Amino acid sequence: MHADAMSLEMADTREARFRALVAENRESAVGLAWRLLGGDRATAEDVTQQAFLRAWRALPGFRDDARLSTWFHRILIRQVRSHQRWAGVRRRFGGLWGETPEVPVLPTPQDDGLRRRIGAALERLSPGQREAFVLVHLQGLTIEEAAAALDRAPGTIKSHLHRALGAMRADLADLRREEAA
Amino acid sequence: MSPEDARFVDRLRRAYAPPPVDAARFDARLAERREALDARRRRAPLAWGGALMAAAATAFALYALRPNTPDPAREETPAPIAVDWLAALTPPATSDPFAELRQTEPLSDIGALGADEDDWLPADYEPLAVLVNWPTADEEEAW
Numbered sequence: 001m002h003a004d005a006m007s008l009e010m011a012d013t014r015e016a017r018f019r020a021l022v023a024e025n026r027e028s029a030v031g032l033a034w035r036l037l038g039g040d041r042a043t044a045e046d047v048t049q050q051a052f053l054r055a056w057r058a059l060p061g062f063r064d065d066a067r068l069s070t071w072f073h074r075i076l077i078r079q080v081r082s083h084q085r086w087a088g089v090r091r092r093f094g095g096l097w098g099e100t101p102e103v104p105v106l107p108t109p110q111d112d113g114l115r116r117r118i119g120a121a122l123e124r125l126s127p128g129q130r131e132a133f134v135l136v137h138l139q140g141l142t143i144e145e146a147a148a149a150l151d152r153a154p155g156t157i158k159s160h161l162h163r164a165l166g167a168m169r170a171d172l173a174d175l176r177r178e179e180a181a
Numbered sequence: 182m183s184p185e186d187a188r189f190v191d192r193l194r195r196a197y198a199p200p201p202v203d204a205a206r207f208d209a210r211l212a213e214r215r216e217a218l219d220a221r222r223r224r225a226p227l228a229w230g231g232a233l234m235a236a237a238a239t240a241f242a243l244y245a246l247r248p249n250t251p252d253p254a255r256e257e258t259p260a261p262i263a264v265d266w267l268a269a270l271t272p273p274a275t276s277d278p279f280a281e282l283r284q285t286e287p288l289s290d291i292g293a294l295g296a297d298e299d300d301w302l303p304a305d306y307e308p309l310a311v312l313v314n315w316p317t318a319d320e321e322e323a324w
Contacts, residue, residue: 022208022211026202026204026207026208027201027202027204030199030202030207031198031199034199034200035197035199039197039199041199041200044199045202045207045210049207049210049211049214052211053211053214053215053218056215056218057218112196114196115196115197118193118196118197119197122197137190137193137194138190138193138194138197165182165186165190168189168193169186169189172189172193175189175192175193
């Protein structure tokens with residue numbers, strides 16, 4: 001009886017924690033996946049849901065040694081990377097099995113050319129630089145939070161940011177000049 | 182970061198912003214997937230048990246249907262019946278197979294002409310001498 005009551009309480013706690021996690025991070029998580037995956041909304045939502053499902057399974061083992069949102073960001077980044085790996089494989093070998101190779105999804109028709117240019121410039125960054133740039137400059141995380149989410153040292157994140165910003169400046173120099181003017 | 186870079190990054194953030202999320206639709210879809218995941222995990226032990234039983238049944242069937250090749254070691258062992266049958270045909274060997282040979286005349290005596298002719302051809306064989314033109318003792322002397 002006591003054990004049943006405890007497991008019910010634990011189940012309630014787990015459910016409550018999960019609902020809170022989803023409510024607090026849904027918007028930012030989909031936004032992060034959207035920016036990392038080249039602006040594909042359906043894929044971003046799908047990958048984010050997969051990350052939430054993994055978090056649901058791993059929640060009982062969460063030891064509160066980090067913030068829940070940081071822990072979840074780490075799961076989300078891994079899901080994004082996994083999706084990008086498999087997308088690369090499908091693009092390269094999908095034709096062997098008669099599948100139509102997956103074409104990189106362009107931004108929606110309502111997007112202007114600027115969004116496409118920014119997406120293309122981000123695609124030209126290395127994966128580490130892209131993740132650091134998106135997390136810190138576009139999502140607004142601190143360098144320490146980004147380092148925890150990416151499982152890297154803060155110095156590595158700073159180095160990635162420096163290089164990424166230089167590359168984006170070169171790619172979108174006209175934009176920078178407009179802002180400077 | 183310089184002020185120009187800060188404004189540049191701010192421009193990128195505003196221009197490269199994701200569309201808003203339909204929270205109700207997102208949560209409903211997430212709940213469906215979570216339910217499906219929990220159902221799969223509840224079925225997992227049954228699936229593993231079934232797979233193990235199928236593997237055991239396959240292994241047992243393969244063992245039962247294996248080809249019945251004779252044991253190579255057995256082929257070298259003569260069958261008991263064949264040994265008895267063979268033993269019945271073959272007279273028992275004497276303990277000393279060379280005993281008969283020692284009782285006969287040495288070979289050196291055969292070549293000695295002029296030796297005692299009675300010993301030359303055993304008596305048992307004299308009736309055969311006529312048949313094979315074997316010289317008798319008289320004929321031998323006459324010649």
